[in-house]
């Protein structure tokens with residue numbers, strides 16, 4: 001029997017394959033490109049391309065594609081065959097270095113936010129050799145970055161790579177100050193925990209809302225939801241387990257380290273966590289994971305829902321972004337270490353993150369903002385829209401001691417000179433679990449918990465890396481010129497704690513009292529995408545992102561526009577789906593039921609003239625009232641949708657969506673859900689919450 005280690009990564013052109021298929025010279029120069037970003041010359045690219053093609057063809061591949069991540073949030077691919085005509089009428093399989101390095105897809109149909117004039121429809125894709133090529137559906141997929149004819153980034157990978165580079169540069173400056181000359185680079189790592197729902201395909205097919213929008217727009221609360229807490233970590237049903245086994249196999253073949261799987265809080269909700277890897281690879285792999293989850297689910301007559309809030313009243317799905325910084329020599333910079341010296345280095349990196357999260361709360365908030373995630377944040381199941389950090393009692397006490405020059409009251413009471421002498425050694429589990437914090441320190445990494453389940457993790461990580469790079473830069477600027485490094489270091493750490501302690505909150509983030517307290521502390525609270533997204537262009541944010549070379553001004557403007565456009569389009573599709581479902585399904589269903597009830601009344605009275613028919617009469621009257629109100633409100637909603645398109649800019653449009661369209665949708669839903677509770681099961685036109693949530 002084949003074991004996992006036999007087929008793990010069998011569909012990946014990874015280091016093992018490269019080493020065996022490339023000459024030593026070619027392998028070494030490619031390795032240099034991957035590890036140190038050295039440029040690759042064409043002869044090397046040609047040799048790599050030939051080896052890749054030979055390997056892929058041998059595995060049954062017939063096509064290749066430049067696989068990229070446009071701003072739609074999903075991946076894009078255009079397949080080209082390897083075939084090329086030979087003089088004798090046969091075909092040979094060809095693939096050149098030029099085709100490997102660069103592609104020229106017609107980019108005019110991808111969102112560009114005005115960056116690309118129509119006469120410049122061409123876009124470029126450029127090979128990212130740091131992320132291995134792989135085979136999917138008989139196609140060799142080459143991970144690439146995607147930019148416009150003018151060189152502006154039109155994807156999520158480019159700014160992510162730039163942010164990793166920015167952080168690398170600044171982190172190395174700090175390490176040098178600590179006498180570390182051996183580290184050649186610092187990379188960020190991410191382990192994204194992915195939540196999802198599984199529903200039966202036959203039920204899904206009967207719900208236009210799931211089909212068009214990925215979430216239920218209607219649905220009364222079922223008799224049982226998640227109140228018994230009996231699903232989390234519960235025994236996994238055989239059908240779901242079959243899906244998970246199949247999924248793991250597919251992911252393992254693609255070299256994805258799928259590790260942990262369990263049931264989540266809501267019925268029909270599950271989670272998959274891989275072992276962490278370098279951020280851009282983790283990002284590519286998470287995109288692939290989401291795609292493959294959906295594909296494998298279909299094979300099991302299931303549908304995998306990645307929407308942030310597929311069901312009202314039960315938990316939605318998020319993605320926890322576990323993040324750390326590591327040197328190429330294997331040192332995790334967020335591990336406290338055993339000696340004061342290491343502690344000092346840990347503290348400065350810790351402070352850099354604290355300062356980054358406080359200074360750029362708005363960027364972190366907007367990096368996870370989508371119409372879908374707006375339903376989840378602050379709904380008592382996920383962190384609120386307010387960003388704060390959890391450090392745990394121990395670490396918070398250490399920071400407080402440093403700030404106030406008081407002895408840290410752990411074991412030995414000692415005045416802290418460098419502010420670090422008695423920093424306790426943290427083993428991973430001494431930090432308490434705090435599930436309610438948006439940004440929690442978990443022993444040797446931070447867990448950013450606000451991401452939505454369908455989000456590309458690229459957005460959150462580019463902002464996080466950028467913000468931390470900026471803190472490190474400011475520190476390095478101060479420390480490099482210091483006459484007395486230790487004193488200056490102490491001062492910098494102390495000042496950071498003083499200036500940024502407002503962002504630290506170890507309590508319950510779901511508590512309303514915290515929201516009030518956060519306001520007193522001056523923390524931002526942007527409840528919706530429409531509220532936060534325009535802040536991408538705030539001078540403070542734009543200046544920082546531009547100064548680190550992560551975005552140009554034009555790229556920022558285009559991104560802001562695309563993200564808001566996306567928000568508007570998403571909600572409008574939902575509103576249209578709602579009105580459609582009300583008019584074509586819900587109102588006719590109610591009429592049918594009312595008709596039946598009226599028939600019954602006539603029949604009853606024909607038998608017994610005095611029959612009161614209370615149930616029938618009251619139900620008919622209630623349903624009439626509800627359906628009239630729904631009819632009215634549907635018209636109103638249609639009117640509001642039209643009004644959003646009055647030619648004003650996208651910021652104004654998104655505000656109208658937030659203020660007029662979404663509240664009407666909520667009201668319309670309430671009416672329909674109430675009708676559902678009165679209507680007969682036989683007449684109700686689509687599967688209920690109970691069936692969807694417990695139907696697998």
Ligand code: ADP
Pocket residue numbers: 189190191192193260273274275276322323324332444445
């Ligand atoms: P939880 O209890 O929150 O599920 P786990 O310990 O299972 O946390 O880890 C969750 C994720 O964090 C996994 O994907 C894991 O690989 C990742 N992780 C662990 N250490 C690091 C690290 N140093 N940097 C980034 N991610 C990490």
Ligand code: MG
Pocket residue numbers: 193320447
């Ligand atoms: Mg977690």
